[in-house]
Amino acid sequence: MNSSPVLMSSRTLILASLFVAVIAIAIFIFISRRKSQSKRNLLLLIGPSDSGKTSIFSSLVYGHAVPTNTSMQVNSSFLNIQGKRDPIQIVDIPGHPRLRDQFKDSLSSAKALAFVVDAHTASRNAAVVAEHLHSVLDAIMAIPPSQPLPTLIIIAHKCDLIKASSLSADTSALAVTRVQTILERELERRRSSQSGGMGVEALGDDSNNEKSNIGGLDCSGPGGMFKFENWEGGEVVFLGTSVQGSQSEKSVKGSTAPLMDWIEENM
């Protein structure tokens, strides 16, 4: 008489605890799945210094461009888009050569990488920009095949600074083609200089035998010339944007619109 309730209660206790454990595991799985879903919802802003990453960031997040300095650390924020359940995380990586490698930390969860190029000075800084882009392309190619590849968006920023010729009124189209040709030419130069070259081994890596040269410029196109459309690392989208100071609020909305539209459609 006395023992059965104890027995019963201990059994119920076991059952209850089992039940609780199952629920806990279910919740955990649910949360982690949600997390991993929302994890692949990230837009990375990368690119050389002074190309305008932080102003794009602020115009996306705060709705208007603010004056900026050179960034010293990563900015990260969420962007809510109407009609979407999850907000999109936007991460702005500093462009300083000593900080820019930080983008690799959040690469695995990125849905899209926006490489921002200053269209106005692109031809002057072509070699530097191409070197940076090269390391980005290399990083994308190094993503294991089990993961889906992020989309690479190349943003020709500061379109408004480019003087439109009388023929083509659309400065952003002009900027995009200009940036594309410059980058393709510069990357082709890098590719051809690497093929057939022999690098110097990196120090103290006899065991893992890693390549010291970065690759990532493989192309399936004819003649092996580097073209973004033939690049094996996935889709490359070109957009032209511009951001103006806070004094002209109206044009700001319109100028980052291409990027905004793309985000709304694809993310």
Add this chain to the structure above:
Amino acid sequence: MLDHCSISHQGGIVLWTRSFTPEASHIASSAASPVNSLIREALIESRTTGEKYEKDGFAVKWTFVNDLELIFVVAYQRILQLTYVEELLTALKALFVKLYHPFLTTFVASLHAGSSGKTSAAGIVTSLNFASAFEGWDKYFDTLLKKLEDKASQERKSRLRGPVHMQPIVDSPPLSDDQSTEPSQSEDATQDEQQIARNVQALKARLRGRGGRRPNMRSFDSGNGRDSVTNSDSEVIPKRKTTKKPGRKWGDEAPTEADMDSLNYSAEKSDVNNLKSPKDLQSLLDVTSLGSRTKDGLYEVKDWEFEINNTVSAALKTAEVESISTNSGSLGTLGSLFSRLTGSKVLTEQDLKPVLDEMKQHLMKKNVAREIADKVCEGVGESLIGKKVGGFQTTNSAVRMALSTSITRILTPKSSTDLLLSIRTKLSSPLTSTQQRIPFSMTFVGVNGVGKSTNLSKVCFWLIQNGLRVLIAACDTFRSGAVEQLRVHVRNLSVLGVDGAADSKGRVELFERGYGKDAAGIAKEAISYARDNDFDVVLIDTAGRMQDNEPLMRALAKLVTVNNPDKIIFVGEALVGNEAVDQLKKFDRALRDFSSGNGTGKERGIDGMLVTKWDTVDDKVGAALSMTYVTGQPIIFVGCGQTYTDLRQLRVSNVVQAILSD
């Protein structure tokens, strides 16, 4: 006297900024602004030399608020010696944080969304209106700046005048003419010629006494004070000095002429001022009438002003108190003990000091030069003070982590180290039909016996392997046997096969002109020989020299200016300790100084480093850190053995690991 002042977030967003002159505002909006170059060259590269940074004639001072990730920057003309800048920064910091703390915390939180685990809601800020958020700040700033300027000028005067007492009340009435433009404009007009002449003299004296000779200037000023014999006159002068200041307050609008003139003390400008203001006659009358006018006009703003005044002086006081309290030990040990137990705590200077000292010792044990170890640790400490250390992280591990990122940052090259690419780019660059292809030239410099020739031959081997034709120019015309040494190398290298060929004859040649000749001339001949004979690369070997030997350094600089090599590579040995800093600094300095004087106008420094004898130092690789810290240039190669193949590229993570390992 300030040129530019800004408050920005470390992520790059500027919260508030103001330029005081049109030139400064023009520069500030470009990429080459003093703030940008401060961040790029001093802060990111952890190369903060002292608390002052100088660039293009600007002196820049800054301070951090680490928990809110803010940077306060003040830029002013380098020739001015402003005593109150430090105080201004501390007070600004205290005041700004106090006034806008809630806004700032939401702002900073909005920039860290996602990384902190908390998703959505908390992170999403639809819009922050910066303009409205900092609306009142301009007034606070004006008041603060004025107070400090007044105080500085008073201090100066009280020091030089001794018993003649300044009444602090004097500076409160002019405060209220902030809003009304008219009175102070007329006040600027009251600057009669005498006053301007005095100012010009004072400025000259200041220029002369530049470099910390303040007493000189003061005595000059005091002479002026004695010139104005009467007591009343001496009272007028300080009043003018104080009332002159508010003229600066319209800096955010386009400054008026009078505004600029009050700042600009050069003689021509003052003439213009006189022409423009024909009100010289009324100088004294105007001053007296002005007081009442301003009082009349500004009754309704008085309260608000007063409030600002109070807050500002409170901030000033707290700033002072803070600076005192940081000196006087820790208070509330019980509280800190408790917070230590509960986990998260805010790092203070006292917490960090022993750990940083230990780290410094550790770095020095790893052969990092003492000076560099000091600076690196200082930088790490600066970035950590005020940071919260959460959970189970100890101070020690936090410091270690910060040190590791700092060292990684220093060692990561900021320019391309891909030598092959730059060679190919140069060789393939388009030429006009009349131009001849100029070979890529590299000069190896360094002190005696570090292995310049040996490593030159290693680089040569690597270039040959990559299918390039190399000419070695024997410009060491001093040490006996130097040319013969290179001849042996060339003979060896030409026997070694490339790409299946039996030997690499014709791929490498030696260009020699014997001993005792002028090295610059030989190098020039070598380059033209290489151009005519279709060589791709010229490697120029120079004689080793002590960094203090000026005639030899001049000769080296001449070689550089005459031939303008594409790369100047400093060869240094990994065994070097404190000496590394001195060597590199002096080589770089000498090259820059002597090469800029020769008409070309462009300074030429060291482009990269080659560290030799790497295999002899085990994990005491501090020299690599010292060298990159001093020049900011990358280590292109590391020599680590006796054979031609013992040339390696530096791997940053390896070096960081070696330096931090116990």
